[in-house]
Structures are given as C-alpha cells and as structure tokens.
Amino acid sequence: MTDALRVIYAGTPDFAVPALQSLIESHHEVVAVYTQPDRPAGRGRKLQASPVKLTAEAAGIPVEQPENFRDEQTTEQLASYNADVMVVAAYGIILPQLVLDTPRFGCLNIHGSLLPRWRGAAPIQRAILAGDTETGVTIMQMAAGLDTGDMLLKTHCPITVTDTTASIHDTLASQGANAVLEVLAKIGTDELKPEVQDESQTTYAAKFNKTDAEINWQQSADEIDLLVRAFNPWPIAYTKKGDKPLRFYMTEVIADKTVSASPGSVLSESKEGIQIATGKGVINIKKLQLPGGKPLAVNEFLNGRSLQGEQFPS
Numbered sequence: 084m085t086d087a088l089r090v091i092y093a094g095t096p097d098f099a100v101p102a103l104q105s106l107i108e109s110h111h112e113v114v115a116v117y118t119q120p121d122r123p124a125g126r127g128r129k130l131q132a133s134p135v136k137l138t139a140e141a142a143g144i145p146v147e148q149p150e151n152f153r154d155e156q157t158t159e160q161l162a163s164y165n166a167d168v169m170v171v172a173a174y175g176i177i178l179p180q181l182v183l184d185t186p187r188f189g190c191l192n193i194h195g196s197l198l199p200r201w202r203g204a205a206p207i208q209r210a211i212l213a214g215d216t217e218t219g220v221t222i223m224q225m226a227a228g229l230d231t232g233d234m235l236l237k238t239h240c241p242i243t244v245t246d247t248t249a250s251i252h253d254t255l256a257s258q259g260a261n262a263v264l265e266v267l268a269k270i271g272t273d274e275l276k277p278e279v280q281d282e283s284q285t286t287y288a289a290k291f292n293k294t295d296a297e298i299n300w301q302q303s304a305d306e307i308d309l310l311v312r313a314f315n316p317w318p319i320a321y322t323k324k325g326d327k328p329l330r331f332y333m334t335e336v337i338a339d340k341t342v343s344a345s346p347g348s349v350l351s352e353s354k355e356g357i358q359i360a361t362g363k364g365v366i367n368i369k370k371l372q373l374p375g376g377k378p379l380a381v382n383e384f385l386n387g388r389s390l391q392g393e394q395f396p397s
Contacts, residue, residue, distance in 0.1 A: 088167040088267060091186065093117035094135045098252060099172035101260035102193055103135055106170065107142050109264055114164045119175050120148045152182050161185055168270065170263055171225065180227050188270050190225040193259040195252075196288065197221060197237060199280040202230035203288035207248050207255065210288075212313040214305075217241055218251060220259045222266045224277060233277035236266050244308075244335075247315040293318040300347035300397035304336045304364035319372075322347070322395040329395075332378050333370035340365045347395035354382040357390055362397075 088111045092103050095118050106113050116139035124131040132140075139146050149157045158181055166186040171178070172193040183190050196206035198221040203209075210218045219239040226232035238258040242251060269275045296318045298307055311320040311334045321328035337358060344350060344360040351358045356367035372378040373388075 087111050088188075088270070089114050089165060090267075091115050091117065091161070091164055091166040091169040092135075092139075092172075093169060093174040093176075093178075094172040095119045095133045095175050096173050097134045098195065098256045098259075099135050099174070099193075100138050101256045102170065102172050102263050103138050105260040105264055107138075107144070109267075111267065113139075113142070113144050114166060115145045115147055117147045117149070117161075117174065117176075120150060149176075151176060152179055158182065158185070168267065170267075172259060178225065183225055183227065191235070191263065191266060192223050192225045192230070192232065193263055194221045194223060194230055195255045195259070197239070198223060198230060198234055199282065199285040201286055201288040204290045206288040207251050208288070208291060208313045209286070211242060211246065211248060211251065212309050214309055215242055218255070220255050220262050222259075222262050231280060233279055235275055235277055236262050238262050247312045247333075249316045291318065296320045298322045298331070298395075300359070300395055301362040304361045304366040307361055307366050308334050308336050324373075324390075324393070324395070327374040329374070330372040330378070331368055331370070332372065333368075335367045335369060337365040337367050345394065345397075347397040349390045349393040349395075352381075352385060352389065352391055354385065356381050357385075359395070 090106055090111050090113050092106060092113055094103060116135060118133045118135040121130040121132050136146050147160065152158055161182060162185050168188040169186045169190040171190055178190060196210060197219045201209050217239060219237055221234050222236040223232040223234050240251065240254050240258060296314045298310065298320055311331050314320045315332050319330045321330045342350060342360050342365060346360055346362045348360045349357060350360055350365065356369050358365050358367050368381060370378055370380050371384055
C-alpha cells in the first residue's frame, strides 16, 4: 500500500460519485472537493446542489464551487490545500495549465471511453450510437488539450444489444472508482507506464441536444435501435404523434423481417411489442411514453390504448 495521498477531487454529476466515495473510504485523504456552482433545476427552478457536492458534504469535506479558475484568489485557494494529486471526473469546467501543475503529481482524469476514441463530453452516448461493441474507462494524466493526456490505465466493458447509456454509465462509474485507486497506488513509481495517445485514432464525442433524438424512420431498424439505446436516459428518442412527442425507452430489432409498408407505419401490436416499419427492417417497441404520461411497458401501454394503423412522419 502506498502512503496516504492528499487528494483534491473535482466532479459534478452522478458519474463522479462512486470514485469520490471510493476515495473517501480509502486510506487517502480527500482534502477538498470542487464541483460546479448550484444550478436551477426542476419545475420550480430552485437552486440544486450537484450529486458530488451532496456526497462531499455528507462526509464533512470542504466544498469549493468556483465558476472558473481565472482569478488569483481561486488558484491560491486551490494551492492552499497542498494536494499531492487532483482527481477529476466529469467536472465540466476547463482547468488551465496553472491548475494542472499545482498538485505534486498533477491532475488525473477518469474518462468514460477507450481513448483516443470518443474524446469529449458524450463518450458513452457516442459509443452506443456508433454501434461500438466495447467501451471502458481511461485514467489519464491531464494535459491542456481536450482529453489529450497520456493514458495510465484502461478498463474494458462490452456493449451488448440490450445496453443503454444508463446501464453503461453505471458500469463505467464503478470501474472508474476502482481504476483510480489502482493508479494512485502506483503513482510516482516506475509501475505506471504512460502511453501517448495515437492522434490518428481520435474521434470526438460532441454533446447532443433534444432535437437529435427525433427518429428518422427512413433509417434502418438497427440504426433506430442504437438511437433509442444511446438516448436512454436522456434526451429519450421520440417520434411525433400529431404535434406531440411519443417517446421510446426500449426497442429491439426484429431480425430477418422485411416489409413493403412505408417507414413509420405501425404494423402490429401485442403484449410482446409494437412493430413499426423502418427504412430497412422492422423495429419492436417494448417501452414507451405518451406526452404527459409516464414510461410504460408495452403490455401496460396497450391496456386501453392503441397505435394500430398509425403512420409516423419520417
């Protein structure tokens, strides 16, 4: 076991909580937690603390919430914690070189992809949407560029045909929590073998917005299924029923089935699913949500409702 390290932790959403919790429970000392400022959320738009802030406060750890690191007072406060290392996971604020150089061992990032594939903000969604069969976590030494630092450790996670962003998110959050402890146990020793990223293999995981989630029925059943899985739990794939969104949470491709019906046509419905024609093949809807309603399994949805004969716009 390595000597206990003084750790600053920086993160904001749920993804960053397991790693923070693992550090709190380890022999290392989390001396401060950095997270984004409280933001308005929910229908009442009340200020809401981040999941990382709530975890830190419950453990009695000092919490810092700067908007950025551009002023001298903020960087001096960071330096005053005299940290050996800063661990970053989905923080959402760019760290300037001055911050990267402040801790003795610099800053480590827990990134949810197998770098250099899927640098950027939405690596899990992009991996699923692209049809990748594997992803993982990369622990890297942070550099000034976007996810450009040397790779220190990788974990691996298969992406199955039933996985969604939600399920992969939880798996990678757990893997990251274990992986960062493994790296900290070797930090400052020859056991860590930094690997430079191959720039020729880089792909960029740009953020999505809600309009990206609208289904184009001219696409194949395979492509639509990937879209549904990539956008669960946000922003949720949808089609228009009238002028309102009908959202799909779970689908499956009906293998080897082709039809001559127009893409977007509802072909049949049963407790096993609602089958819809696509540009290539048939997709089966297993879980869906009407405007103003809650997500329902198809057998619940069809209790008093029907989409038979519906033609969705493509």
